[in-house]
Amino acid sequence: MTAFNYWYVNAGYWEDDLDQYASMLPEVLDKQDTCDVLYFGESSNFSYHPTRDSLQDRISDFISYGFPELRFGTINSSAYHAGIYLPLIERIRSNSQVEFVIVTLNMRTLDQAAIYSELESALQQSARFYKPAPALINRLLVSLHYYDDRDAMERDRLKWQEWTYDTLTSDAPGIAFEPNTIRRWCETIKFPNADGIDSMEKRALADHYIKAYAFEIDEENPRIKDLDQIVRVCAERKFKLVFNLLAENVEYADSLVGENLVWLMRKNRDYLKQRYNSVDVRLVDNLESVAGKHYTDQNWTTEHYDQVGRQIIARNVQDTLRNWLAQTERKIKVIR
């Protein structure tokens, strides 16, 4: 197997496989020796408004403009989340050049729709390639489907089970969940037009907002376990870790569904803030920092922003980095 592994890696087959199924690994391996900061992001980083934006720079680019002396590298792929960033971060050597790791934290990746998404199989397949094991072993394990490879129907079943049976609770005054499951909540929401007929389009969007944000994060959430692991790995390797909690369209959540949903979003944000602010970790709270009009998708829940939105988020991350750098002995040039 050792000889096979040598041949697999050196004859170019590994590279071909990575190109096709796990393209981020070569970038991490390259950039760890040339960058001080690695930014891990998904589509929120590079999406832009096709007509309104004069600047198409990514969030990570905007952040980097504030620190001309720091070398930034961006690891970027659509739909990635903490579970996929984790094996990539595990591949960064502790003696690499990397000092800061910025990880995008998208709140929706913690909901049931994302956890049981059909995209997960492909993402987990990539993650298998990223794991720190001999390349040929990873390749073989991918062929044997040694990763979360449940079929779409099973994922749907699990998702619906949680939406049907998981109950939402509140101890806050004025906030009560009745109905208290996502399924019942979706079924009861109505948007009658002037003529009394239900507005399906608006209802579908509200329904989607509920499915995306009506959940309560706890320790059992698989993404929390991934995030905890990221914290552990970064602490072991002495990387300074920043979680960039992305902005969500709280304005629309409020107008479509109401204060109960917003309360849940804030509660989840507070949970994350409390869990991930410590000596070696900072969480940048962008949840409510971008106004509804700056989202490029007005009819769906995404974290895609126009240039104003991207700049706002970048500025918040810059502030956190700046404050952190100020506390260290390292003196670097900062542009405000």
Next chain:
Amino acid sequence: MLFTSVAFLIFLPCVVLLYYLLPARHRWLLLLPASYLFYGWWKVEFLVLILFSTLVDYLVSRSMYQARSMIKRRLLLGVSLLSNLGLLFLFKYVIMFTEKPDPMILNIYSVDHPIMGMIKYGIYYAIPVGISFYTFQTLSYTIDVYFQRIEPEKHFGRFALFVSFFPQLVAGPIERFSHLMPQLKADHRFNYENVRNAFRLMLYGFFIKMCVADNIAPLVDAVYTNPNTYTTLSNWIGTLGFGFQIYADFAGYSLIAQGASLLLGIQLMDNFRTPYLSTNITEFWSRWHISLSTWFRDYLYIPLGGNRVAYGRWVLNILVVFAVSGLWHGADWKFMVWGLIHGAMYLLQRMGKQTGWTRTMPLWLSGLLTFIGVQFAWIFFRIDGMEGVSDHLHNLLHAGTQSLQIPPYVWLIIGFFILSDWILYNTRVDRWIGSKPIWLRWITYAWMLWCIAAWSGVTNHPFIYFQF
């Protein structure tokens, strides 16, 4: 549990080790739970159905054996047929007449009534893997008991093991009681020769499933999903590719099943013998899915009268057998058409033989025509809906501009597969490897291991016959 999974690669050695540590009379106590674990690994719910089938057939066969009146025997046979075929009908054929449910059945905008939606979803969700295989295996048992060809098994546990024996449970070979049960009861000692042959069978099985079938599958999927996009050559590659995919997929599975069983000292019947090298369609059916074709011969064709009937009735018998064998594959009219095409080819060949016009035909030409006919029929088998057939055929002549991207190593693997099929004409891989010098054996092992580790297909394509 999939054969091509890490779980199975851990499960099998554990079972084999414990099997040889146990005395023969207690081995069923290991194999039965192991078989249920293997099957329940997919969904625990599947076990309810297999237990139900097992219990019904056990009780029916015992009562049938003790019954003196013919009417009672027939009634009991009816109960067995009704329960087995009823389950098969419920899970496979009810959906033939209904639309596939919206996977998001709790979607409040679903067209289904919530209750109907739940029922349909439940049926789709719970379609047991390999139900056609174990149903046919138990059917053959009760029919054999009815005709007093065999005595029913007294021991419920051993009978349950006969129904659920894990190597062949979900995709065959469909074994007969008279062949499998004596082996399940026998005292098999650890035999190096058996183990060596088992590894050879399994290695080749893994190779053709993981490297041949799983590398061809994405090409076939691409062409069948968007035939208009691809060039004529790509459409031909995709169309012919499916013939190779399904063969490698199913024959690979059967070889792994045979190998896994042989590790326990139990010989399963051969299910494939290089079918694409057949020189006529009769020979093809004696080489393709042998356990099913012999099942249909013994339990449908002969009871219908076989060839000892008037010519017209014989023609009808042939068409019925092929149509039913098509429908056995699944709840779709396309499978029936596939079966009828084979039936028509069979009749044509027999007519040619009777009238003498095929007598002068060289074997290579007859073989080529058989190959073309079989590949043509696969189009109906693979196509998503009958309405797509004409479009697919049209695209074999006039199509788009995009070419399939096929890595060179895939051609190498396919070439090796064709060559090995040629070599294995009238022999089996374990026997062939065993007859070669040691250096050639180890080069072959190393080549297949390399292919499995580095070049096997990456996209998840479960065994095609699991759905049947």
